[in-house]
Amino acid sequence: MDGSGGGGGDFVQAQTVQVTAGNLTTTSATFGDVAGMSITMATAAARCLVVVICIGHMNGATDMCLDIDIDGARQGQDYGLCFCTGANTVNQNLCFSRLTGVLTAASHTFKLQARVQPSGTFTLFASTTISPLIFTVIETSLTA
Numbered sequence: 482m483d484g485s486g487g488g489g490g491d492f493v494q495a496q497t498v499q500v501t502a503g504n505l506t507t508t509s510a511t512f513g514d515v516a517g518m519s520i521t522m523a524t525a526a527a528r529c530l531v532v533v534i535c536i537g538h539m540n541g542a543t544d545m546c547l548d549i550d551i552d553g554a555r556q557g558q559d560y561g562l563c564f565c566t567g568a569n570t571v572n573q574n575l576c577f578s579r580l581t582g583v584l585t586a587a588s589h590t591f592k593l594q595a596r597v598q599p600s601g602t603f604t605l606f607a608s609t610t611i612s613p614l615i616f617t618v619i620e621t622s623l624t625a
Contacts, residue, residue, distance in 0.1 A: 493527065493620040496520045500607035500614040510598045512548055512555060515605065518593035518616045526586040528623040532578045533563070533593060534615040535605050542601025543567070549579055550592040556581075561594070572606070583624055591618045 498518055505515055531549050539545040548561030556562060556579060563577045593616050597603035607614040 491622045493525070493622055494522065495617060495619040496522050497615060497617040499616075501609045502607060504607050505595075505605045505614065507595050507597060507603050508601065509596055510600065512546070512550075512561065512594040512596045514550070515593040515595050515614075518614070519590060520592075520616065520618045521588060521590045522618060522620065523588045524584055524586065524620045525622075526583060526624060528583055528621050529581045529589075529591075530578060530619040530621060531581065531591055532615070532617040532619070534576045534612075534617075535574075536572050536612040537565070537575045537606070538572050538604045539565070539597055540602045540604075542597045542599065542603065544598045545573075545575070545603040546596050546598075547575055547577070548594045548596075550590075550594050551581065551584075552589055555594065561596070572611075575605075580621075580623075591616075 544566045546561040547563040548555050548557040565573045
């Protein structure tokens, strides 16, 4: 996928949400939407590439998890698509991507979700000095 128009899986469109101020924190043991990390876009019947770039930190917990919700359906299993374990860890890079299946030609809503367990705090840093929180959805021309 090179986006150059050379066939075989080009980029059609992309939308990005970036937060550079105000760390985002959750204490929930169940997956919930990360504030401001939602993208709605109309797509053709094609696959989308979802990219998450962030740094997280947990305090008083053993697991921090990230997942993607598409149109109300979480994409990962119990621990989501990105999982980090270890009580009171130092800052962790929590970057991942997910190529969806072929979506219907319609408007779709993509949301970043997070949880921490069994209890504690999970913070996603959102700053220009440490790291912005970046959530991107790229529609491709892939139809299989």
